[in-house]
Amino acid sequence: MAEDKLTPQSENFSEWYNQIVQKAELADYAPVRGCMVVRPYGWALWENIQAALDKRFKASGHVNAAFPLLIPMSFLEKEKEHVEGFAPELAVVTHGGGELLEEPLVVRPTSETIIGYMYSKWVKSYRDLPILINQWGNVVRWEMRTRMFLRTLEFYWQEGHTVHSTDKEAMEETRRMLDTYHDFAVNEGAVPVIRGRKSQTEKFAGAVSSWTIEGMMRDTRALQSGTSHYFGQNFAKAFDIKFLDWNNELQYAYTTSWGLSTRFVGAIIMTHGDDQGLILPPRLAPTQLVIVPIYRDDAERSLVMPVVEQVRQKLAAFRVHVDDRDGLTPGFKYHEWEMRGVPLRVEVGPKDVEKNSVALARRDQPGKAGKTFVSQDGLEHSVAALLDEIQAALLARATAFRDEHIYDAKDYQELTEAVQKGWALSWWCGSAECEAKVKEDTKATTRCLPLDQPGGTGKCAVCGQPATEKIYFARAY
RNA sequence: CGGGGUGUAGCGCAGUUGGCAGCGCACUGCGUUUGGGACGCAGGGGUCGGCGGUUCAAGUCCGCCCACCCCGACCA
Known part of the structure; x- marks a missing residue:
């Protein structure tokens, strides 16, 4: 990795992006065109995104379930706009067990149809409503041009699918989840997204209205970072989701769906990253701070390492990593952790042992500007404050950049x-x-x-x- | 699918008139190093995208095929 400079954003933004995905070890290219392998570091980031969202979903009464990957082809065809929208990008399974299948199965590009089918079985009465189910899973869409995280043939996401007895309630759900995404993006990802409604040409295939959070990347291009759809009775009619209402009259239900995908990892990369590499918001970073021990020889090493261990224990409430690899210079480690976007670096050397201090270097302010020396006493408090400050600074910087453009x-x-x-x-x-x-x-x-x-x-x-x-x-x- | 390009070690590349398949980084071992990308020595690693042809001899010349990348029509 030494001497392996990142292409500057100003020179070639998309090359910068491709390199950062690889060098920060977020993902790697799979043997199939357009598919990616999410590496442990990238997946850990996704897991933190999942946790932050899942907590919000549960808090608003949603429950998780899992629906199958394979969907009968005929299901897709039940909603006219839906099939027209997705037909060009379907992966279709034609054989199983060495036999030609009677009916081809599509690998889900999204699950409205199969879930709608199940909901028609489950919904009989207004007493069964609302249904508030979310699913964490993967989907496949046969895209032409692919980019890591932003558009891959297969991607990971969550899709919420809800059923309601009134249009008002369904619309409220659509808006509630849009606000949930907004809250998540702003407060966890420090990604200042704009909420709004999609035009008819840009809306989801089969929706009455689609709502989106749009983020501005550092090349000023927009990234749709999450969507919430109001379906009215479109899917209820296509899948026969009916219930007896309070007046004992049969009526179609109102449904919604909402999704946020691994694309959000791309949003984080392109909202915060700089020419040194990735910058992760502290609240989502897999590693919030890395401790780099500094010593010249075995004598200094035996002096420094016990203090490193004390510091690590003092900071146990955070996601901490101690980089105790031997034979690498501190400078090399600094660059590597900067590339990986760790928000805060803690240096512990002989001088710190002597002075009861540590050096703190914040990732959002590269070089000397972001480096301060603080006492080991109360370090957990100064670190907590600094992580909050970094989180706020990232949001402020991204918001200012967006508003300027x-x-x-x-x-x-x-x-x-x-x-x-x-x-x-x-x-x-x-x-x-x-x-x-x-x-x-x-x-x-x-x-x-x-x-x-x-x-x-x-x-x-x-x-x-x-x-x-x-x-x-x-x-x- | 149209236009352009590239396939040689994990990555980036060189390879002349057809004549022993190389360089840098990375990797392994040993030693010296370590507060902003250390250095020395010794090593390991190849179906030169594939198939066929020309030739005493092909990474190199010819033909066909394949893959990938970039640019145009679709998208969380």
Whole structure:
């Protein structure tokens, strides 16, 4: 790894991204095109994401279950828009046990259909509702162009699927989970996402409305980082999910689904990373702090190591790693842990033994600027405070960066210029033609109609027609 | 699927007119080192993408095939 410099973000952002995934040992390429192996460090990060989300899901009354990977082909075809949306990217199993199957099975690209089928069996009465089930699993979508974490043929995610007796309640659920994602992204990932509704062209295949959290990456491109869908009665009608209501009348239920995937790992990488490597938010980092012992010879070593052990025990409440590998210089270790994005480094050397101190180096401020010497007394408190400060600083920095790259674009010229250097926030008349024109001319797509609307009316930045809502245009992943 | 490119050690590459398959990093062992990417010595590691052809002789020349990457049409 020595002398193995990372390509700077400014030189080639996507190359920077590819290298960081490899060098930080988050993932590696699998033998099948477009598939990735999530390595232990990357998976540990995902596990922390899972834990933070799962806690929130449980707190709002959801329970976990597991539905099968294989789905009868015919299920996909029951909802017209759904099959049209997913047909081009299905992996299909045609043989089993050496025999041609009577009906092909698709590897789930998402589980609305199979879960809808099961829900139709389970739902009889309003007393059975709501159903609030989440599933942690993997799905397969045969994508053309793939990128580690951002778009792979197979990816890991959670998908929540709920059933409600009223449209109001289902809509509330859709919005509640959007807010849950927002809370998670901002407070755990320090990723300042914008909540909003997708346009009709960008919404999920089969949904009435789709809601999204959109993050701005450090190349200013947008990343859809989580979605929540309101289905109305679309899937209930396709899968015959009916219940007897309070008046003993049979009616279709209202359903939702919401998902967040390993793509969020990509969001973290591209929101916080710098030219030294990954920077992980303390709350999600697999290793929150690494202790690097420093010594010149065996005498110093026997002096330093007991103090390292004391410090480790003092910091046992955190996710700590002691890098006691022999034969590597401290400098080498610094670079390696910086590449892996560990938020805080603790150095313990002979001088520290003498002075009852340690050196703390924060990852978000590289070099001398982020290095301070603190007393070993009360170290657990200074470390806790510093981790909180780093978490807050990452969010503040990312928010400032995002806000600096959002442009209020009033006309078409401003819009086309804005999407070359960031996001455009513009009045939009609501027509798909205007979206298509922007995409054709600039490759930028509509990201979302943000929840925070200015109110009033304006002129569509594309066609000049009256508009009542503002929408974000951006180049996206 | 259209346009461009690349396949030689784990990674990055060199390989001249066809003539012993190499270099850097990484890896193993020993020794010296260690507060911002240490150094020396000694080692291990190859179906040169695949198949076929030309030739005394092919990494190199010819043909076919395959894979991957980049750029255009789809997307959590």
